[in-house]
Amino acid sequence: MRGKTVRNMGGLVLVAAGAAYLYLGVDLSPHQEYREEAAVSAQDTLPAPPSAYGIPLAGFCVDRDHVRSGSTFSALLLPLGISAATIDSLVRLAAPIFDVNRIRAGHPLAFIFPEDSSDTPAYFVYESDPVDHVVFDLRPPYSVRMEKRPVHTEEKSLSVEVTGALWNDLVGAGATPALAAELSKVFAWTVDFYRIQKGDRFTMIYRQKTVDGVPYEDPVLLSVRYEGSSTQEAFLFDSPDSKGGYYDAEGKSLRKAFLQAPLEYSRISSGFSRRRFHPVQKRMKAHLGTDYAAPYGTPIRSTADGVVEKAGYTGGNGNYVKIRHNRTYETQYLHMRKILVKRGQVVKQGQVIGEVGSTGLATGPHVCYRFWKNGKQVDPRREILPSADPLKPADLPAFDQVRDEFLARMDEAESEAKTLSVATF
Missing domain, CATH: 3.10.450.350 (Nuclear Transport Factor 2; Chain: A,)
Known part of the structure; x- marks a missing residue:
């Protein structure tokens, strides 16, 4: 034309x-296939610019x-x-x-x-x-x-009160899905996302690159505050004397030996219990694990570094993986659709080791996560797990300065969000 x-x-x-x-x-509706989306698109503009x-x-x-x-x-x-x-x-x-x-x-x-x-x-x-x-x-x-094309970088703030599904609240407030995913990674060791309640609040400062106004690359969270049953804060800090990462207000690393859960996004369908009605066997028995329901194919992560001790199939477990982390801790992941590791393989915390399925004694797609401490199965959600090393004393003055700056900026962002909420009520 x-x-x-x-x-x-x-x-x-x-x-x-x-x-x-x-x-x-990930869409959390049951029995839906998990697929990772491609990341290529274009924007057509009418009319074209002068160049x-x-x-x-x-x-x-x-x-x-x-x-x-x-x-x-x-x-x-x-x-x-x-x-x-x-x-x-x-x-x-x-x-x-x-x-x-x-x-x-x-x-x-x-x-x-x-x-x-x-x-x-x-x-x-x-x-x-x-x-x-x-x-x-x-x-x-x-x-x-x-x-x-020129790449622009800016720092932004966001404060969101939880009213329903956290993911929807974040995106509805202007966060990109990538920012929501980064939030879950920062608090992967310290915030139990399955216990978040209506009225809880997340406030954050983040850095975002854009190209022609479109977000480019993943955002970087600089500081985050969660206010709920407890208050958790995270500050990004790096120095020549430290490995770098996220630290709490006292300079203690947020990274712990174990992630809170083997899935990034799902829901707990059945908790750890000494006495539970088994949905397949139709009788009361102990359930020494935590069930996380998610769509078929959702990636299952190793919650800590370790070595694969077992990777196979049994009638009850279905496809499963068991990992030894040290002399004290072991974890097990049941009912997988697909196993992605082999016996004897070294795995890292967060590494994908399988996909959610419903093999073995299972009524729907989920992973049963089991946790051993000194040879005894325990509830990992009640365990106090060890943390990584804190900042070195020489780094604390610089960290304190960074922390105080971001605390002030988060206070301002939260105050503005609450004022806007009242004004639009």
Whole structure:
């Protein structure tokens, strides 16, 4: 369609699976397959700005699209009148900065045409990621260059009162799904997300990169405060004398030997009990584990560093993994759909060791998490678990300064959020 800035490329269109550079949360409805989303998208803007991709657009129009599945560099250019000899020249010119075989389905592309009757484009642009794009000048003497969009970084604050599902409250208040996921990671050792109640509050300061106003890369939480049954605070701090990480207000590391749960997001369907009615065997018996219900395929994480002691199948456990962490602690994960580790394998805290399933004596998809201390099964949610090393004394003055700054900023963010809540009531 000549004369418009953006034209429909017809057969080149492919709707890419995924969302704009965000990690989407898991839907907790039962029996739903877990899938991780792709992270490629494009935004079409009407009309085009005076310049795009470093190209002045006076006298040009732009066709934006996506790479079709199975397309190659030559397959994209040949139908538009670009000769095989020209394509060969472009491939050789691009080689030092970009391998055309790395063109992937779903990535944004653009053809830039002269605003005359020509059906042959003057430029071809391929976006390898939200920042980098390769510009091919299709006119003699031909050239290829890499362009970058500017990346902006800013610090933001957010204070959210829990009214229902925490994930929905955070996203509803303006947090990206990626920020919500980062929050769960920061408090993975200290906050039991399955005990959060209505009226609890999360306040945070975070750093976010953006490209053209769209979030780029995961946000970085600089400080977080949780106010509920207790108050928990986390401050990001790094120094030459420390490993770096998140610390509480006293400079003690939030990292503990064990994560609070083997799943990032789920719900507890059955807790640790010495006497429980078994839903399959239809009788009262001890349930020496904690059941976390989640969709089929949800990743199961090792809650601590260790070595896989067992990885196999029994009639009751289904597919299961047992990990020895040290002389004191062992953990076990039951009813997996798929086991992703082998006996004798060394695993790290947070490493995915399997997928949620319903094998063995199970009525639906969940993981039964079992915890041994000195050979006896105990309730991990009642255990006081060891922490990592605190900050060194030499680092405390610098840490105190960082902490005090973020405490003041979180106080301000919380006050503003509460004032706004009252004003809009």
